[in-house]
Amino acid sequence: MSPDERDEAESRSLDARVIKGFGQEWSRFRNDRLATEEIQEMFDLYTSVFPWDQLPECAEGFDAGCGSGRWARLFAERVGQLHCIDASKAALDVSRETLSDLHNVKFRHEDLCSIGLEDASCDFGYALGVLHHISDTELATTTCAAKLKPGAPFLVYLYHDLEERGHVQQQLLKAVTPVRFVVARLPSRLRALAADLIALTIYWPLARLALLLARTG
Template sequence: MSNIDPKTVSSFGDEWARFDQEALSDEEHAYLFDTYFHIFPWETLPEEAQGFDMGCGSGRWAMMVAPKVAKLTCIDPSPEALAVARRKLAHTSNAVFVNSGVSDQPLPLDSQDFGYSLGVLHHIPDTTAALRDCVRMLKPGAPFLVYLYYRFDNRPLWFALVWRASDIMRRGICRMPSWMKSIVTDAIAAAVYLPLARLALLGEKLGRNVDRWLLSSYRKTSFYTMRTDSRDRFGTPLEQRFTRSEVMAMMQEVGLEGIRFSDRFPFWCAVGHKIQTQQ
């Protein structure tokens, strides 16, 4: 497999085996799905739409997408993650599973009616190349939804400084053995995520605007989701971050147009359509 970081792939395989999302309630699953997909143009898809989930992980998004389309190809370089996705979508007859990296052409060029990749391409060495390889599989005019970690370009300086401190922690935690990594990231979820998220929830109930509070985006989520994201955030060896303008430029460079950004967390989530005239 090309354009992958083996240690990061292994880390995610371990993460999704541990957090297979079985403990996620249907209500929270729908809420999280909407945070990403509320900008996706479902109405533009053809009746028998076929598309792909690049970096499907546990299959948590594929479970929600598959019933809406004719065929969904779930692609992931981790056999462990793909095994979890297979199990979760065992009841689904229109899901296909491919163990492949993004840059290994897992699907024919110009063949797909839609695609999405959420929280994946920033964990790949060459994000622009990975995005281009996704777009190459789309039919002209097809939509592509992507979520990339943001570089706090819409946040105050102190927010970015807090992240820098946390990133120093990540660089140490991600090198730990799997069992130790899980203990430490669970402890971070309990000691940091949970109290700050619940404080933000209280602030919101008291009429405060908590959008800029640390970890306020978790105020409506379960502790299970906090543990999952703590493991993701601190346990992953490779991550990259981008400003909104960088994401826009990258999407345009690889042949997407009509780009629309979500105006709410998580940042940056955006959708664009493959240029009609692109060959």
């Protein structure tokens, strides 16, 4: 096997592991119990730069890497047709179930590097928290872009190094990065256990404290 072929095989197996991991994650955390106001608040933040007013009536577009479909529900309310695409069958099954009451959503079990939609057929697209998980980010991005009509918006959220944020946030990111590196590589049961422990000992107390502070003004 040549070095190039080895790199390609490694990327494929890394992508397969990532996709499997997300399938497990979305099957367990389906997001269907999140408070409507909470999800709406996050959606408004993510889409604050999205040019809604430039979309044609009955716009058709795609959610690249839809996961549990949490954003698809809110996009679907405002457009004509939405294609939810995900390489994880388990994740797509969750979104199919949670969005079963919507009649303008179609589901596609596909890799973003080879989407079957016609080129230049979509009025918009979005990929929230997805493209950085794909080993060939560039190919996935150009494949998505090719599906858009000229000038159509493509909303992308990518992990970034928080360079523009304050020192505290940057240091926190530095501190958690090695933990994420280790946890992400654990076998699935151990990974779930580690996530539960972190949630119980760190996120839950912080969330309670934030609630208390918010209530006491």
